[in-house]
Amino acid sequence: MAKSKQAPAAVEEFRQRPLFHLAFRVNNLEATRNFYVDVLGCRVGRSSDTWIDFDFFGYQISAHCLGKGVPSPTNEVDGHDIPIPHFGLIMSWEDWHRAVDHMNYIGVSFRVAPHIRFKDQPGEQATFFLEDPSGNCLEFKAFKSIEDVFATTR
Numbered sequence: 001m002a003k004s005k006q007a008p009a010a011v012e013e014f015r016q017r018p019l020f021h022l023a024f025r026v027n028n029l030e031a032t033r034n035f036y037v038d039v040l041g042c043r044v045g046r047s048s049d050t051w052i053d054f055d056f057f058g059y060q061i062s063a064h065c066l067g068k069g070v071p072s073p074t075n076e077v078d079g080h081d082i083p084i085p086h087f088g089l090i091m092s093w094e095d096w097h098r099a100v101d102h103m104n105y106i107g108v109s110f111r112v113a114p115h116i117r118f119k120d121q122p123g124e125q126a127t128f129f130l131e132d133p134s135g136n137c138l139e140f141k142a143f144k145s146i147e148d149v150f151a152t153t154r
Contacts, residue, residue: 013098018089019149021060021139025073025084029065036063045150046123050075055150060090078117083129088139090149096126096142103128111137122151
């Protein structure tokens, strides 16, 4: 009988505790901004015409306006189709690279391959997406500078 290869769990190898990240669908970006800023007191981070990052009490949440009746639940971010909704972790730069190595080692199929987005801009980050067996999407990302989690380009 063949023994199964026991790979180390990537989470056990993290050097720092990751932060939580959630991306969710909204129908009206301005109403969403007003609610999170005016009602909850969240600070706005990066944004575009189709999405807004909020500092949700120290955690990063991203509202993506996909409109009503959009058949494909993705949103374009820095040239990639990003699945919405998704949730994930904000990791240290070193731990993210270790996680990529681990995923490649165990042969994981990426929903969105590891890449760097917002290169040489405030909020430069490394990211990849996985899909669980039920189709839920998870993002694993790291900021070049952790202080830039809520940085804006303005």
